Amino acid sequence: MELRGSKKTVTTQEPAIVLDNVSIELGGRSILRDMSMTINAGEFVVVLGPNGAGKSTLLKLLLGLIKPAGGTVRVLGQQPRTGNRAIGYAPQHRTLEVELALRARDLVGLGLDGHRWGIGWPSKQRDAKVNQALKEVDALRFAEAPVGQLSGGEQQRLLIAQALLSDPQLLLLDEPLSNLDIAHQQEIVSVVAEVSRARNVTVLLVAHDINPLLPVVDRVIYIANGQSMIGKPDEVITSEQLSRLYGVPVEVVHALDRIFVVGAEI
Numbered sequence: 498m499e500l501r502g503s504k505k506t507v508t509t510q511e512p513a514i515v516l517d518n519v520s521i522e523l524g525g526r527s528i529l530r531d532m533s534m535t536i537n538a539g540e541f542v543v544v545l546g547p548n549g550a551g552k553s554t555l556l557k558l559l560l561g562l563i564k565p566a567g568g569t570v571r572v573l574g575q576q577p578r579t580g581n582r583a584i585g586y587a588p589q590h591r592t593l594e595v596e597l598a599l600r601a602r603d604l605v606g607l608g609l610d611g612h613r614w615g616i617g618w619p620s621k622q623r624d625a626k627v628n629q630a631l632k633e634v635d636a637l638r639f640a641e642a643p644v645g646q647l648s649g650g651e652q653q654r655l656l657i658a659q660a661l662l663s664d665p666q667l668l669l670l671d672e673p674l675s676n677l678d679i680a681h682q683q684e685i686v687s688v689v690a691e692v693s694r695a696r697n698v699t700v701l702l703v704a705h706d707i708n709p710l711l712p713v714v715d716r717v718i719y720i721a722n723g724q725s726m727i728g729k730p731d732e733v734i735t736s737e738q739l740s741r742l743y744g745v746p747v748e749v750v751h752a753l754d755r756i757f758v759v760g761a762e763i
């Protein structure tokens with residue numbers, strides 16, 4: 498439903514994600530406890546936390562790949578299920594092999610395969626969809642190149658394009674900024690922010706550093722020690738809140754327009 502106010506259009510959509518008292522156990526070990534949060538449609542949320550905290554696990558929960566040990570999960574108004582085309586997912590990736598002969602556009606096209614349209618997808622429509630996604634991530638200029646020869650940032654654009662092919666309402670991006678220098682991190686952040694704005698898609702992006710994302714993020718989820726918090730960056734990334742979450746003294750320092758977390762692995 499849309500309510501048109503005098504200044505801006507207000508959309509009252511159902512939340513993209515609702516977690517109620519969710520706990521996750523893997524291999525008999527507690528990974529996340531009592532996680533409750535609501536993420537609204539169109540929000541740009543960054544998931545932060547140290548190695549092994551459970552950030553990828555949270556994405557896998559939303560994808561229906563793992564079941565909660567307790568609590569309830571709603572994604573786009575439904576229980577999580579595998580193969581949900583309304584969710585676009587770009588997994589954590591390492592650099593693709595130099596020998597990989599697959600062309601960039603063919604890698605993106607894989608986002609259309611293996612689902613109910615399968616090989617019956619008409620080739621003109623298929624090409625148009627792939628081209629549109631390549632354009633949105635500014636990757637048309639290297640569409641014909643073998644993916645193994647592309648830089649980390651270029652490969653990352655392709656993975657985002659691939660995740661867009663099903664016209665998702667929710668985009669889950671697992672560490673799209675890892676292994677990129679600051680300039681390329683900023684480029685990927687701009688691409689994702691523009692996609693999110695143009696498509697009004699909800700974004701959950703896993704990262705280790707909030708700084709390149711500060712200009713675009715609405716809220717952050719911070720996971721550590723099996724516990725989690727959600728809020729605006731300046732509500733969550735504070736010495737007091739992070740010391741409480743980690744259970745040890747943590748200092749948050751603001752310098753040179755950047756945020757540094759000192760005293761804990763982030």
Ligand SMILES: Nc1ncnc2c1ncn2[C@@H]1O[C@H](COP(=O)(O)OP(=O)(O)OP(=O)(O)O)[C@@H](O)[C@H]1O
Binds near residue numbers: 523549
């Ligand atoms: N299938 C599994 N069985 C048992 N333990 C698992 C399984 N999958 C993940 N884990 C453990 O769950 C914890 C959380 O893993 P996860 O990959 O979610 O962490 P993360 O926050 O994404 O870390 P990173 O920043 O290093 O990618 C880790 O300790 C991991 O070893």
